[in-house]
Amino acid sequence: MAILEVRNIEKSFGSTKVLKNIDFSLEQGQALAIIGSSGSGKTTLLRCLNFLERPDKGKIVVQGETLFDADDPATMREKDVRMKRLHFGMVFQSFNLFPQYTALENVMLANQLLEKEKPGFKEHKKEIYAQIEEHAKELLDKMGLSDRADHYPHQLSGGQQQRVAIARALALHPDILCFDEPTSALDPELTGEVLKVIRSLADQNTTMVIVTHEMAFARDVADQVIFMDEGIILEQGDARQVIEHPTQERTKQFLSRFAEK
Numbered sequence: 001m002a003i004l005e006v007r008n009i010e011k012s013f014g015s016t017k018v019l020k021n022i023d024f025s026l027e028q029g030q031a032l033a034i035i036g037s038s039g040s041g042k043t044t045l046l047r048c049l050n051f052l053e054r055p056d057k058g059k060i061v062v063q064g065e066t067l068f069d070a071d072d073p074a075t076m077r078e079k080d081v082r083m084k085r086l087h088f089g090m091v092f093q094s095f096n097l098f099p100q101y102t103a104l105e106n107v108m109l110a111n112q113l114l115e116k117e118k119p120g121f122k123e124h125k126k127e128i129y130a131q132i133e134e135h136a137k138e139l140l141d142k143m144g145l146s147d148r149a150d151h152y153p154h155q156l157s158g159g160q161q162q163r164v165a166i167a168r169a170l171a172l173h174p175d176i177l178c179f180d181e182p183t184s185a186l187d188p189e190l191t192g193e194v195l196k197v198i199r200s201l202a203d204q205n206t207t208m209v210i211v212t213h214e215m216a217f218a219r220d221v222a223d224q225v226i227f228m229d230e231g232i233i234l235e236q237g238d239a240r241q242v243i244e245h246p247t248q249e250r251t252k253q254f255l256s257r258f259a260e261k
């Protein structure tokens with residue numbers, strides 16, 4: 001069964017349709033890369049998945065559960081959004097860490113807030129916080145940052161901050177980890193560092209949706225690629241096939257820009 005099914009999503013801002021009939025699915029353990037020109041709708045699509053935007057039409061199904069159906073108001077209750085969001089871990093271009101908290105505290109924070117609301121928290125606070133801390137330390141370790149746990153964001157490089165942001169997204173055990181141009185704000189050396197981490201997550205069969213302009217990375221790491229053009233999926237398929245042998249003229253034009261570099 002597909003872990004994620006996106007069915008005929010449409011989204012307009014005012015009279016401009018920015019997503020048209022977006023339809024795809026993703027299998028557990030697979031990585032999907034989304035490529036396309038600026039303004040083609042990639043971020044809007046991710047924002048729809050994370051309930052930051054509400055699609056006008058279509059359906060979003062995770063693990064067989066309909067999280068959103070434009071025809072079913074029961075799936076749109078505001079109070080359910082926070083829990084639904086937990087299915088998706090988000091990593092953005094700008095890392096948005098809390099400057100007043102250490103790397104470790106940034107990774108722990110969301111889990112602490114979540115646990116606080118559960119019954120029995122007060123009686124078991126110490127054990128719960130210890131577990132959260134242990135898990136956060138494991139994640140920082142996995143990101144190669146075990147010696148940076150006590151550092152504040154301003155003491156970290158952009159690449160390190162982004163790896164903290166990835167650890168933070170993983171801390172809530174999302175079904176699907178989503179990246180929106182995770183390396184666009186980084187210089188080439190730090191880009192390599194972050195791509196290496198994402199690559200190792202792919203090797204561990206983490207289910208991921210990755211918006212990226214790193215074509216070689218998409219070709220080598222993603223299983224599937226979607227090429228978006230003016231709000232539609234113009235081409236999709238096996239990552240290597242699409243990137244090395246695109247069939248559509250617009251995909252060829254888009255990819256040729258990267259080949260020249």
Ligand SMILES: Nc1ncnc2c1ncn2[C@@H]1O[C@H](COP(=O)(O)OP(=O)(O)OP(=O)(O)O)[C@@H](O)[C@H]1O
Binds near residue numbers: 013037038041044045
């Ligand atoms: N909140 C909004 N209100 C109005 N228009 C918006 C809004 N968000 C996005 N758009 C428009 O939707 C279109 C798609 O934008 P989006 O940010 O999804 O593109 P993108 O593919 O992520 O581009 P980039 O590669 O530059 O990040 C653009 O024309 C953009 O101006």
Ligand SMILES: [Mg+2]
Binds near residue numbers: 042043044180
């Ligand atoms: Mg974008």
